[in-house]
Amino acid sequence: MRKRASAAQAPELPEAGRLEAIRAPLLAWYDRQRRDLPWRRTKDPYAIWLSEVMLQQTQVATVIPYWERFLARFPTVEALASAPLDDVLAAWRGLGYYSRARNLHRAAQEVVARFEGRLPSSAEQLLTLPGFGRYTAGAVASIAFGEQEPLVDGNVARVLSRLFEVEGAPGDRAREARLWELAGALVQGERPGDLNQALMEHGATVCRPESPLCLLCPVRGACMALRHGRVDELPPAKVRAEPKRLTLALAVWPHEDTLLFARRAEKGLFGGLWELPATEVEPDMPDATAATRLSEALGVAVTAKGALGTVQRQLTHRALTLRLLRVAGPQRPSRAPAFHELRWCTPAQAEGLGMSTAMQRALDAALEAGVLGG
Incomplete structure (x- = not known):
């Protein structure tokens, strides 16, 4: 040999x-x-x-x-x-x-x-x-x-x-x-x-x-x-780890002809990007509990008004599930503890935001569900 x-x-x-x-x-x-x-x-x-x-x-x-x-x-x-x-x-x-x-x-x-x-x-x-x-x-x-x-x-x-x-x-x-x-x-x-x-x-x-x-x-x-x-x-194949499964609950909060958007912190998944405000949840978490998590992230009370479906995305290291929850609350926030910035935007205005493809698919799904009445 x-x-x-x-x-x-x-x-x-x-x-x-x-x-x-x-x-x-x-x-x-x-x-x-x-x-x-x-x-x-x-x-x-x-x-x-x-x-x-x-x-x-x-x-x-x-x-x-x-x-x-x-x-x-x-x-x-x-x-x-x-x-x-x-x-x-x-x-x-x-x-x-x-x-x-x-x-x-x-x-x-x-x-x-x-x-x-x-x-x-x-x-x-x-x-x-x-x-x-x-x-x-x-x-x-x-x-x-x-x-x-x-x-x-x-x-x-x-x-x-x-x-x-x-x-x-x-x-x-x-x-x-x-x-x-x-x-x-x-x-x-x-x-x-x-x-x-x-x-x-x-x-x-x-x-x-x-x-x-x-x-x-x-x-x-x-x-x-x-x-x-x-x-x-040569070279030997690289051993790839199984993608981590991650479920996020997204707050779809309509007000007149706008939706609430949030910008994440610079680091981490989708760092620095805009999104429908999201928080990590367990896959089988009830909508009401997920809304409580979103309340903590936004710093104001929100109530789940109904599920609008899910979006699945396969990222390099994650299998991502986005759960869209229509929410409402007595106080519309302008700042939040979990995000760098909040904005209320029309869909047209949101086109100018830096948003991941996954979040864009979620926004499209929310609009197709008629969340703004159109």
Whole structure:
């Protein structure tokens, strides 16, 4: 049986000749085969940064129209920094992972305040901005500014795991450190931004998780996993935890032609977003008890006037059930202990609020149930 290297042995980096045997064909392949994506047609660091943030956890086809609309609405870092957060979150609606939008907005404000509206070119300085981790700093520094900075995302990790036969499961610290070492060695040379994009493109289109196109791979001659018949086992699949089940009761409180909306605290699920005021409940909790929970969250007494149905949403880590309760009370609140802000809005006005897709579906369901009499 062939002996495998232990993760604790800290193997040396490949020789320069082997690295170049990967770099050169990969860059040539990228020049021929790269997808024509809009952020690849610009040198604007802000536009490139925006694309990298949007592409985290989101498919390319979904991102393209959002990226174009967002840039049209906030064409510069200064425009983004000066915009109200509600406008930014509203423009982000439907993309999910809203902490990305909040960090983007905060980082833009810091770029204006600390760097005169220009993104810094070094990964070291980029890492001081909100929302910039090692990957995003490496991506912006290399792609926008030509800095020899590595990046490792899921696609790059898979490519490097197979090329260099890197052991270990996703998330293993020794494995991650080794991948960053290899990425750092490969990015040294001309066109570091293109090299990083080539690695990502290769992982997305050729070196895929399943059914990789090894016959079309420009670096198959250098792939140790292919040589040893281990392409299908590297990297090992990530073990995913079962989604947590979460039930929220939503207060659907009509007044004339408006409904009550609340903005959550910045952290946590749907942090900083607007919603029909919600509180966590047990799945089988009676409506009257759920209304008591909502009273505590809103700081005023409310009474359940009837159920308006439920909305089911599958999030990445949660199976979400939204229970819509029509409520009323003797005192209409203007502030609440559990929320940052309250507003009474018409459905048209609510379109300008930063609201998650799940909450938008709940609002649609409430309106379809005729809660405003229409």
